[in-house]
Amino acid sequence: MTTALIVIDVQESFRHLPDWKHVSEPDIVHQVNRLVDAAREREQHVVWVLGSRPGAGTVFDPALGHVRLMEGLHPLQGEPVLTKTAHNAFTTTSLHQLLTARGVRRLTVCGIRTEQCCETTARLASDLGFEVDFAIDATATTPIPDPDAPADLPYDELVHRPGTLTPSEIITRTRYALSGRFATIRTVDQLTR
Template identity: 65%
Template sequence: MTRALIVIDVQESFRAHPLWETISDPKITRQVDRLVGLARRAGDTVVWVLHSEPGSGGVFDPALGHVRLMDELSRRDGEPLIHKTSHNAFTTTNLQQLLTERGVRELTVCGIRTEQCVETTARLASDLGYQVTFVTDATATNPVPHRDAPAGQSVAELLADPRTLSAEDVVRRTEYALSGRFATIATVDELETSAASRA
């Protein structure tokens, strides 16, 4: 097939981070698993991407053991697993080569965080000529602090600051920024309905 699903950073690192309690969808693995099932049934390539910050001492440092898929997800033999050290899934990996070798021209993207690694990957993929579908309800993110917020805010301080952009607003703004420019916005339900109509 010429399609691939790119699952970005749905990893235990986020659960180990204090901000996890503010995540927009703590059950994101359910939506991601539905997309993975759709892709596998269609014979599409499923690519798993993990973010890694070696030597950082933080939750993305592989030495701490959190840089692995969330426990509810399972990768099958033959499904590529790549590790990135940049926000997008292309710059520090062989993702483009992998997709080119498989003849992939259409990408479906999902994962954590909506406006950061997932959006950045979608934008770069579009610039590289891929047709991109951004599955919003299979992404998750956290509230974003105001640019003037003090460094090292606690979760309570972040949530109490009226300037903080809520996770819901982050998702909504990401949809506006991508739609019609870099990606088609879709939901898991819509993709399941479309797959059923083609069957």
């Protein structure tokens, strides 16, 4: 079965957010590179996806220069680099057409944020008929503050309040939500042996 590795939003934008110092997988580049190396050795497709919000004036606005792959990630010639403006990697890109044209039926999903763009992409991929492996330890996320917490509190204070979801709790929730429904949960070790 033809497989593609989808690397989602492993981009410099995230390093410029106040929550990055609380990230679950600070060495995400190393983990992604392990998957990329294995995919290339097996002659599988590698597709890179960047999240962009043109005109937003945030770190996701390409005009500010942070919408680029994190240092240490290097697409080869012929590996598509797509830019999306939605949470999932399909809706605002040509990803589905690209995968279909290449006969891809199985995807490995990795990237940033575990519960947001990665999980959303995995769910949609499953709905589109792809078999999905979710590389749980090659995804990264940060704490999610309680939505009812006061909006004017600094992030570093919000992180320590009751009701804030820790990265570990978020990753566990994603594992439960996807497993057996939308994806097979795998580790980098499992996917690269």
